[in-house]
Amino acid sequence: MDKNKQILLAKRPKGTPDKDTFKFAVKDIIKPRSGEVLIRTLYVSVDPYMRGRMIDAPSYVAPFELNKVIDGGAIGEVVTSESSHFSEGDIVIGGFGWQTYYTAKEDEVRKIDKDIAPISTHLGILGMTGLTAYFGLLEIGKPKEGETVVVSGAAGAVGSVVGQIAKIKGAKVVGIAGTDEKIKYLKEELHFDEAINYKKTEDIKHDLAKACPDGVDVYFDNVGGDISDAVFTLLNKFARVSVCGAISSYNLEKQDVGPRVQTVLIKKSALMQGFTVGDYSERFNEGATKLAQWLNEGKLSYEETMKEGFENIPDAFLDLFRGNNIGKLLVKVAEPSNE
Amino acid sequence: MDKNKQILLAKRPKGTPDKDTFKFAVKDIIKPRSGEVLIRTLYVSVDPYMRGRMIDAPSYVAPFELNKVIDGGAIGEVVTSESSHFSEGDIVIGGFGWQTYYTAKEDEVRKIDKDIAPISTHLGILGMTGLTAYFGLLEIGKPKEGETVVVSGAAGAVGSVVGQIAKIKGAKVVGIAGTDEKIKYLKEELHFDEAINYKKTEDIKHDLAKACPDGVDVYFDNVGGDISDAVFTLLNKFARVSVCGAISSYNLEKQDVGPRVQTVLIKKSALMQGFTVGDYSERFNEGATKLAQWLNEGKLSYEETMKEGFENIPDAFLDLFRGNNIGKLLVKVAEPSNE
Numbered sequence: 075m076d077k078n079k080q081i082l083l084a085k086r087p088k089g090t091p092d093k094d095t096f097k098f099a100v101k102d103i104i105k106p107r108s109g110e111v112l113i114r115t116l117y118v119s120v121d122p123y124m125r126g127r128m129i130d131a132p133s134y135v136a137p138f139e140l141n142k143v144i145d146g147g148a149i150g151e152v153v154t155s156e157s158s159h160f161s162e163g164d165i166v167i168g169g170f171g172w173q174t175y176y177t178a179k180e181d182e183v184r185k186i187d188k189d190i191a192p193i194s195t196h197l198g199i200l201g202m203t204g205l206t207a208y209f210g211l212l213e214i215g216k217p218k219e220g221e222t223v224v225v226s227g228a229a230g231a232v233g234s235v236v237g238q239i240a241k242i243k244g245a246k247v248v249g250i251a252g253t254d255e256k257i258k259y260l261k262e263e264l265h266f267d268e269a270i271n272y273k274k275t276e277d278i279k280h281d282l283a284k285a286c287p288d289g290v291d292v293y294f295d296n297v298g299g300d301i302s303d304a305v306f307t308l309l310n311k312f313a314r315v316s317v318c319g320a321i322s323s324y325n326l327e328k329q330d331v332g333p334r335v336q337t338v339l340i341k342k343s344a345l346m347q348g349f350t351v352g353d354y355s356e357r358f359n360e361g362a363t364k365l366a367q368w369l370n371e372g373k374l375s376y377e378e379t380m381k382e383g384f385e386n387i388p389d390a391f392l393d394l395f396r397g398n399n400i401g402k403l404l405v406k407v408a409e410p411s412n413e
Numbered sequence: 414m415d416k417n418k419q420i421l422l423a424k425r426p427k428g429t430p431d432k433d434t435f436k437f438a439v440k441d442i443i444k445p446r447s448g449e450v451l452i453r454t455l456y457v458s459v460d461p462y463m464r465g466r467m468i469d470a471p472s473y474v475a476p477f478e479l480n481k482v483i484d485g486g487a488i489g490e491v492v493t494s495e496s497s498h499f500s501e502g503d504i505v506i507g508g509f510g511w512q513t514y515y516t517a518k519e520d521e522v523r524k525i526d527k528d529i530a531p532i533s534t535h536l537g538i539l540g541m542t543g544l545t546a547y548f549g550l551l552e553i554g555k556p557k558e559g560e561t562v563v564v565s566g567a568a569g570a571v572g573s574v575v576g577q578i579a580k581i582k583g584a585k586v587v588g589i590a591g592t593d594e595k596i597k598y599l600k601e602e603l604h605f606d607e608a609i610n611y612k613k614t615e616d617i618k619h620d621l622a623k624a625c626p627d628g629v630d631v632y633f634d635n636v637g638g639d640i641s642d643a644v645f646t647l648l649n650k651f652a653r654v655s656v657c658g659a660i661s662s663y664n665l666e667k668q669d670v671g672p673r674v675q676t677v678l679i680k681k682s683a684l685m686q687g688f689t690v691g692d693y694s695e696r697f698n699e700g701a702t703k704l705a706q707w708l709n710e711g712k713l714s715y716e717e718t719m720k721e722g723f724e725n726i727p728d729a730f731l732d733l734f735r736g737n738n739i740g741k742l743l744v745k746v747a748e749p750s751n752e
Contacts, residue, residue, distance in 0.1 A: 336634065348681065
């Protein structure tokens, strides 16, 4: 009989994680009991926030446990159902993470609609990624028509959706990303007004000032660090900074230090607010409905970087910190049986 | 005839201002024309924000001009009126600043009510100082009953009002200040729940954690710097930080650098918002009415540190950065004629 392959947290990384952060294990598949389903994993999501869970410090989600499966968003297919709510072949989503099989209680997963868009989008633009962009931009950034919105990590899973929603709202959108391919994607595919390759500029402040002649009204921050320092120098009166991520700091071994923001915030009467998508969990239906509508209307597009093979999940995760991927980074673990 | 004594900005300070930042001048008194009044200055306000106006950089108020009178809040008495709106002996408030006489257009000043409280309170608890505390705490901090509110610069003009309003709202209030006299004032006069002398503690984080066993829900920040860094380590989920001032940084000659706040804001879904009292100018009446009511009900008390003599204004201003004063720092320039 088939076995359940798992990827465990082998040790807590100091600095950038590497292959030794993880280890593989093989376990017997647990037969589902009444009220349970056995799921075969199809897609696994790898996300920057998972880096934070690898250390043992208080955060908004509990840290991963050593020698346990790395959990996180995943999509699978029901292969055996002992629940009246699920049938064999149902496609489900849940937080069962980096393993090839999972025996779930029926309330741990939910069915997803296969007809709206490819099922993998439920881990991306129609899932947590899209909802992160939707609520973080609209509830904190609150872009108004004609305002200037700057997005860092702009070609990433969240940033690319943020920029497009800001365009829908009538804002001028400036993206910051780190490869020419990403810049091309932002300008040609997503129709950002301006896009800056921070790795190729000699003076990010200068390039930003040129791209934002009317200053910055909304900054959606995925990266923190020097890039955010530069954006702060351009904030307008009553600017809003939606703090979603700080990937520049996740692998730092020393304290992340930079210019203090207090004086800018006072001078500009500016707001800076951190959030996680879970803060808006009661409104997920609203957000998902709106995102699906925009997707169907052709107002939103998305890109996926799809890696193949369970064994490649750790490397896909490490890719997040190499800055190579465009859009949502996923690993395809298996084919659905009916495709 | 009497002359108009003035204090001018002699040069823009680098680092801490000193006596050479200012120079004295004597001018003829300008006779009021139709629609104008001649005002004799009684009280002058000295405030930390004025330091920001001494440098030539974009801010929320224009920088002071070199060789011009330092402007700022002041109270005076009408000695000659060529306006139907004012009579001799009226007590008025305006931004005419550091000079013994001022010839004002009638819309530059407004009459104040001498009966509510001593007239000097209109530069303090019933004026911009009180309004800064009122709107910054209630509109950004939004303390709820039972929450923990931390105030830095707690014995200062703004901080002492913030703490008292937070108590009125049913919060637990922890003050941070820098002398034993201030600590005694906060605990014994203002009934703060806890007060920490940051100059006497060996470990501010430790003392704060002890004073805030349930963490920090609201932080009203008057100081920035190391003290704020320490408070940030204790923020609760959904904490609000009202950024009013950063006096620790005003005299720094190099860039103000410290731990970046992004990661904390994300982990705690916390909000940090800068403001200046002018953001709420349309609601000043509401705030002033409420502050006067609380004052009359005995729910608010205030302290003034009153210096005497026009010549001592620069030294009073420099005192702000020596951290010696409790409550509102004012200079009495002259006696009202009818007292």
